[in-house]
Amino acid sequence: MNAEDFNPFKSLNVHDELPEEDRKKVLDTIDTMKFIIGVADLFTTKQVEVNTDIFSAFVSSSFKETNG
Amino acid sequence: METAEKILVEDISSLSDRQIIEQILLTGKTVYFGALYDRYANKVYRKCISMVKSREDARDLTHDILVKAFLKISSFQGNSSFSTWIYTITYNHCIDFLRQKQKNRVVEYNNVTDGHDLEEVDEIENKKLFEIEVGRLKELLFELSEDDRAIILMKYQDEMSIEQIRTVLKLSSSAVKMRLKRARDRLRKLYEKTYGTR
Incomplete structure (x- = not known):
């Protein structure tokens, strides 16, 4: 490399590497977050869907009972 | 199962960042994020060391930044490269961290232009x-x-x-x-x- 092209900023900390176990930690945290989001979703969006289904079934059966 | 996983990992390595992100959004599989981790984790870590000095703090920050990146990945618009996007999160996260640490420090900046070229x-x-x-x-x-x-x-x-x-x-x-x-x-x-x- 030409001395004039040398950029010392590019050489900062180049030998520092994360320990191998950190990869597992990050991916495990992500899996946990996905699980939590999934559970939260179950009790919000999906719960509304289930409630709507139950309500529709109830209304439908009441309607049938009333109108024979 | 193990073989299937191995093939998948080999396939992923040939994908561009953008293609990997598409797969994350499509499948939600963590293995795809693992590929992005392999490409960027050390770069983010080195940037964190440059910002906060302490390697221990930099490790913790890198963990948080990468998890944050995964959670925010649907907001990646593709207007810039993925590296620019993740470095943006990195700098902002490190600056926030340092500000939290030194709440009393006043950094003076003015949006002044003085006419110099x-x-x-x-x-x-x-x-x-x-x-x-x-x-x-x-x-x-x-x-x-x-x-x-x-x-x-x-x-x-x-x-x-x-x-x-x-x-x-x-x-x-x-x-x-x-x-x-x-x-x-x-x-x-x-x-x-x-x-x-x-």
């Missing part, structure tokens, strides 16, 4: 900075404020354009140029003060 002085100033020896540079950077350090690293380590820095810092182009000039001046003065005028 900033482009012109760029070339000469860059040359001066590039003459600083790596070990000294590392020490000097920690003498600067977190904002100065971040903008210097964005410009000279990541080679971000003014436009890209402007997006990261949510500033006008002239404010970025002014901040950059001031940060560079402070670094140069610090160097001269510490190691003598050359």
Whole structure:
């Protein structure tokens, strides 16, 4: 490399590497977050869907009972 | 199962960042994020060390930044490269961390433009900075404020354009140029003060 092209900023900390176990930690945290989001979703969006289904079934059966 | 996983990993390595992100959004599989981790984790870690100095803090920050990146990945628009996007999260996260640590420190910045042709002085100033020896540079950077350090690293380590820095810092182009000039001046003065005028 030409001395004039040398950029010392590019050489900062180049030998520092994360320990191998950190990869597992990050991916495990992500899996946990996905699980939590999934559970939260179950009790919000999906719960509304289930409630709507139950309500529709109830209304439908009441309607049938009333109108024979 | 193990073989299928192995094939998948080999397949992923041939994908571009953008294709991997599409797969994350499509399948939600963590293995795809693992591929992005392999490409960027050490780069993020090194940037964190450059910002916060302590390797322990940098490890924790890298963990948080990468988890944050995964959670926010649907907001990646593809207007910039993935590296620029994740470095944006990195700088902002590190700056927030340092500000939390030093709540009382007042960093003074004004959005002033003084009429100097900033482009012109760029070339000469860059040359001066590039003459600083790596070990000294590392020490000097920690003498600067977190904002100065971040903008210097964005410009000279990541080679971000003014436009890209402007997006990261949510500033006008002239404010970025002014901040950059001031940060560079402070670094140069610090160097001269510490190691003598050359």
